[in-house]
Amino acid sequence: MGASNADAWAAIMAWPDWPHRTSLIIGAEGTGKTHLAAVWRERSGARIIGAGDLTDTDPVSLVQAGPLCVENCDRATLDEPVLFHLLNAVQAAGSHLLLTARIPPAEWRISTRDIASRLRAIPPLTIGVPEDELLERVLAKLFADRQLTVEPTVASYLVRRIERSFRAANRLVDLLDREALARRRPVTRRMAGEVLEAEGFGGDDDPDDTAS
CATH class of the missing domain: 3.40.50.300 (P-loop containing nucleotide triphosphate hydrolases)
Incomplete structure (x- = not known):
């Protein structure tokens, strides 16, 4: 809430x-x-x-x-x-x-x-449109519901880059779940940036991790 x-x-x-x-x-x-x-x-x-x-x-x-x-x-x-x-x-x-x-x-x-x-x-x-804090909590819960291992900064990184809606959050977590399963890796900022870019949102120009 x-x-x-x-x-x-x-x-x-x-x-x-x-x-x-x-x-x-x-x-x-x-x-x-x-x-x-x-x-x-x-x-x-x-x-x-x-x-x-x-x-x-x-x-x-x-x-x-x-x-x-x-x-x-x-x-x-x-x-x-x-x-x-x-x-x-x-x-x-x-x-x-x-x-x-x-x-x-x-x-x-x-x-x-x-x-x-x-x-x-x-x-x-x-x-109204969900504020950053609420949307970040929603993303964290969606990740937890899927038992995904996620870097601590991923939710705040995504909040600044996605459409401000629960629908967008659900869709993105679904995409990241599939990507993490395909790569057999935790969800990192780099992975999140690549998924965002593939979906046309644009990725992170300078992600601070090196995991793929």
Whole structure:
């Protein structure tokens, strides 16, 4: 948890003591919305579905099954009648609903005025771009999860050179895992620089190690 996602994290941790039955997490691609949704699922037992999967579903049945998270609400063409009934069903059942999106509801393609008004009334939990310290901790955890041996300076070196998103961090650790396995060596700054350069990010002009 860092300053960029502190409010959203606090809200997830506060469940079930939410001030509203429905919460909305807004953040750019790769900022950790899916991760927070997964954390909430661990806490609440919620079911997670994509916004495109709302079509032809029974909102009452969805809510009766327990807390629900609907992801990527700004990507799919939302089934507006189902969404409207879902918002009502959550209130009637006393359940909880978590929505995620990249942009605020005012920018979604919503044609039904009542739904647009209901969505705008949900206090948004905005996630910003992860700061260096948070992204470095994420990289360290990803390396540890894969049981990779990594030089101490690699995470801080990478943070200054990759896209500032959890998605980029995951992708790069996956590439380094494969490279370390292929070479049968620990992950070094030189190796990291070579992988970055091969991926078009540019490598380290003067890496301070000599391992290959």
